Amino acid sequence: MENYTYNSIMLQLEGLQTSEESVYPVFLLLLFSYIFIMVANAGIIVLIFIDKNLHQPMYLLFCNLPFNDILGNSIMVPRLLVDILQPPSERLISYYECVVQAFTTHMFGTTSHTVLMIMAFDRYVAICNPLRYGAIMTNKMVMKLTVSAWGVALILVGILLGLTIRLNRCRTLITNPYCDNASLFKLSCESVVINNIYGLTFTVVLFSGSIGTIVITYTKITVVCLTSKSKSLNSKALKTCSTHLVLYLIMIFSGMSLIALHRFPQYSDYRKYCTILFHIVPCSLNPIIYGVQSKEIRKYLSKFSVSKTISP
Template identity: 70%
Template sequence: ELQNNFHIIYEYHLKGCSFLFYPLFIFLLLAYMFIFVANVGIVVLIWTDRSLHQPMYLLFCNLSVNDMMGNSLLVPRVLADILVPPSERHIHYYECVMQAFTAHMFGTNAHTVLMIMAFDRYVAICNPLRYSTVMTDKMVIKLTVSAWGVAFVLVGILLGLTIRLNRCRTLINVFINNIYGLTFTVVLLLSSVGSIILTYSKITEACLTSKSKSLNSKALKTCSTHLCLYLIMFISGLVPIILHRFPQYAEYRKVSAILFNVVPGSLNPVIYGLQSQEIHKSLIVKVFFPK
């Protein structure tokens, strides 16, 4: 199913949406500006404030970088195409491939990064005494490299299988591509959902057996935020996959594919920033009491 995003993006640039161009342009422009400023601000704040140099925040930086990457290549191009007539909307094949690679990396990274963030929460709540020895700087680096590396390899193979096809034919055999794309999607979703269910089952068990109110309060705050981010990403990504099964809703599928980038990218820094007291304090100090 992830392979279908390639065709969604390509189809959009060739045909385009046919309704409400200018309101959509204003909405996407404002959303992109907010995504860029908010995520850059979060990353800069975390890296410049030593009190925020904790695994939980450092791992979240991966999500902000992923949101900026996914939106920065897609949204500006969509904004540019909205301003020209549909007949003049063209895209070079190699630019389309780059967009497909970025779109797939964005979707895959969203899962892998949230998976390593779930592991961090599991260690923090279920093994608090070992947290500092397990979640070292080296472990944070290993988790980050693993999240991006796995996504890069999976997407690289997928795009490699697509690029190898000869486009100058009346019939293109994509059997291998479909098999790999389906396997890719199933493995990614099962790993993602499975890790979240397993992690939160262990966390729930730890909270129920623990008599510490501080532990339960910490678990509720951090885990509710993480779970909220995951559900937003999962639902917004599931909608275009479902709509792909209904050709009569092609226009809605195009819009939902764009919103899959915009919605999580806009809400992630807001939800995470509003929940974290440490980020609140650091932001207030940086803005109102700069040195």
């Protein structure tokens, strides 16, 4: 008969299954990735706030993305780095810390979608209604869009975790490198039908709204560009929209890969690495892609590097 531990405060993380030879290479790779994510995303935020030329709706809305990347990785990666260096039996985490980690992880994924949705709306207004852009995208509208992006994510994730923490627990093993909602409700011996139904609804609504917003806005943008004879408008649309679209495709591909691997239990080790890459890869590429594509950011960085060269 299987032994059960009911509502234990301490849980055990399964973590990554790495060989002794690969422990330190994986640790160093994650460490350098984490440092780069923190420095690059924080640098983009600071740059946007100190340069008045970047105080535009497009960049202010984009600030939500690096802030979300910093928040999502600050909770997950440091704990993962500690666990990699420990034997599996010592990878312990308190239930409350696990809930906070799960909440932050799902907020990260959900907010990535909602932020890119409001950025798509900004690009739609800028290209399809350029004469009314200043009147529509006011500071008040930017604030409303930002609050909406975070508020919707907070409500959806709050209900998701609320349905999970109501359950009694009879197991203690988290079969994942870090805590998430699915790992938490799998600890329960009670019925999780409601959790599965809401989780599926949550995913369908989020992805449908996200993909639908991108398809609708970019279809209208494409129609405007094809019917317009303005080369400057088409050039502006290509530069700004390609950046946003690349960021979105990277995120959606990472998310879809993760969902697909959940359907194949035999690839559980690959799924674990994919969950980590879902945090690492988009967060590393976001500041690079936006920094390279943005004329204003490139101009500021070139001006800064020139002044550094001249000052000695």
